[in-house]
Amino acid sequence: MRRSTTRTPRPTCSSTPWSPCSPTHSPAPGRHDLIGPRAGAGVLLARVVDRPLPGRPVHGGGWCPGVVGTVDREAPTHRRWSRPAALLGAGGPLVVMAVVLVGGLVTPGYDPVRQTHSELGAVDSPVRWLVNLGAFVLLGVILLVFAAAYRTVLRPSPWREVATVCLVVAGVGMVAVGFVPCDPGCVDVTATGRWHSALSAPGAVGVSSAMVLSGPALRRDGRFSRAWQRGSTWSGAVVLMTGPVIAAEVLAPVGGLLQRAAMGVALVWVSTVAVRLAVFAGESR
Structure with missing residues (x-):
């Protein structure tokens, strides 16, 4: 008799409050930063070489692994004129x-x-x-x-x-x-x-x-x-x-x-x- 097995689905990006991809975990609206223990090195490297991070932004500003994402650049200094x-x-x-x-x-x-x-x-x-x-x-x-x-x-x-x-x-x-x-x-x-x-x-x-x-x-x-x-x-x-x-x-x-x-x-x-x-x-x- 074949032994039955149950596969546990892999975690995916969601909008639940506890999800690392949740907008509530984003540092600020519109930011797309890494969330996790390796965030510091990844963000630092991306800012130095000015290349996309290996993740994707989600609505509201989270980050999900596996798809290309972005890092915020410094804002311009607009004047009235x-x-x-x-x-x-x-x-x-x-x-x-x-x-x-x-x-x-x-x-x-x-x-x-x-x-x-x-x-x-x-x-x-x-x-x-x-x-x-x-x-x-x-x-x-x-x-x-x-x-x-x-x-x-x-x-x-x-x-x-x-x-x-x-x-x-x-x-x-x-x-x-x-x-x-x-x-x-x-x-x-x-x-x-x-x-x-x-x-x-x-x-x-x-x-x-x-x-x-x-x-x-x-x-x-x-x-x-x-x-x-x-x-x-x-x-x-x-x-x-x-x-x-x-x-x-x-x-x-x-x-x-x-x-x-x-x-x-x-x-x-x-x-x-x-x-x-x-x-x-x-x-x-």
């Missing part, structure tokens, strides 16, 4: 691109494929004040405001801090560029022209460097998909590589077009990231 700053960062680049477009259209003999933006603001340009103030200085102010929104809405990380510094450097550089126009044809022979060339570099390098650094910064934030993270890093790397090509005049016949393409990618990045930051800032109200 974070959302308006992000909105300005979203719309400002469109104004800058429109000013440059109009300046090129009304300047006789200007070739946007061959000539750069700086030539629209040169000392002999008929639209120098429009471009220098309405494009370069305005872009610098927009980058500074965007940097403030970027730092206060994104969750803290070393990547965020360094990217913010790059944006600030770029913003200050662009404001300065607006007050030191290049010489005619941007063949810089005077002190003012040389200062223009020197101050243009931080603006070009700063934004593209911030784009590259934002890849890991967005990952650490946890609210951006991998497409956002990789797109930011790779597009920033491409924009960064165009700088030496333009400066060395390797592709001089299409130098203006190359600059416009690089600047367009950078401004679209600022605008789209700013839109996301505005959404996040609005949700925290």
Whole structure:
């Protein structure tokens, strides 16, 4: 005769008060931490490497073994002005691109494929004040405001801090560029022209460097998909590589077009990231 056996069902996640997966055992609403004797080491390791824990969150904030779960990140430091700053960062680049477009259209003999933006603001340009103030200085102010929104809405990380510094450097550089126009044809022979060339570099390098650094910064934030993270890093790397090509005049016949393409990618990045930051800032109200 075969001996009958009774299998005891394995414990599963439940919502009973005594269950380790119960929301009542969660340290705080919305947290997904390990519950158990090995919680300390697991949470510490997950926070150091910023990877998911081997568990899953349950409704109300518990944890159940066997499925991937998450660890809370440090909360961002929103300010009242974070959302308006992000909105300005979203719309400002469109104004800058429109000013440059109009300046090129009304300047006789200007070739946007061959000539750069700086030539629209040169000392002999008929639209120098429009471009220098309405494009370069305005872009610098927009980058500074965007940097403030970027730092206060994104969750803290070393990547965020360094990217913010790059944006600030770029913003200050662009404001300065607006007050030191290049010489005619941007063949810089005077002190003012040389200062223009020197101050243009931080603006070009700063934004593209911030784009590259934002890849890991967005990952650490946890609210951006991998497409956002990789797109930011790779597009920033491409924009960064165009700088030496333009400066060395390797592709001089299409130098203006190359600059416009690089600047367009950078401004679209600022605008789209700013839109996301505005959404996040609005949700925290």
